[in-house]
Amino acid sequence: MHLRPDEFLLLTPELVKIHLAAMDYPPGIFDSRLRAWRSDRLKPGFHAVVATHDSEVLGVAYGFLGDPAYWWDRQLRHALRGLPSASQPKIDLNEGYFEVAEIHVHPDYQGAGIGRRLITALLDGAPAHLALLSTPEVAGEHNAAFGLYRSLGFFDVLRHHYYESDPRAFAILGAWLPLASSSGL
Template identity: 45%
Template structure:
């Protein structure tokens, strides 16, 4: 039986949020003591305009998920990106154009035991298909030579550098922030 990708309502996302956070903690190697905080934070994210969520189900078990929403000048992440652009690329009009209309891919994660099966690609494509923004933007931890499945996926889907080796407030790891024209924008070119 193939993996099912299912679009979620906000109540469905909220109900399954603890399971999604478990996958996130495992995939990212974060400590489990942040679980309750993440669940509360992600449930608050459902109030952002344009919120979308999907999950991947294999043999009745949730094995992956993705969610995002429209970027906004009111969000913490937007302010982090503005700070990074000012520090790294203050003269680039493209960077400011991306920040003017983007869909934030907040999370895309697949359980480690189910990775490298194309599930993340299906989740990312399903989440970003026809978003009402000019660009999609996401972040991923930096790794030497971009040698991991996440970078491979994002590069193969056309994501380019917006920021590199950026430190988000509250995380001691460097991140790459990547962007891509939205699917509708790519098809118009």
């Protein structure tokens, strides 16, 4: 189900709880995440989708157009500047991109294809030619998230990136839009 920004605002507390559970984050960051998510709904190109069953929200994905004024964009540009030129991905952030800010399925419902439906619905018709996202690094990419992203044509933009607020390493992945494959819907 696609959400208007006002619908997203009403559901934000429930959506952030899914985010915390899916990412195994401590409940103590709820308020800061709630504020950030509510603020994100005001960004240009904002689009959100949720997966529901019997009025229960099972998962969420949302994003917006990337902008050099945003924290994540600044993190990405800084990290890419630090790469040797031969290692830099063949993308131009100045041409614009759609930032997949969040995609989460409650742990009780993972593995049922909900994430695929969420990301394909989110990126179908996204107002950019490139989508970017970050996901925690996993040894050998052996988890469902990496499998999903690779099956949809996501490629490496930056690996083993660290954010100040999280001790885990993250991979930043990109995909040309429209997505290469959305089979399995």
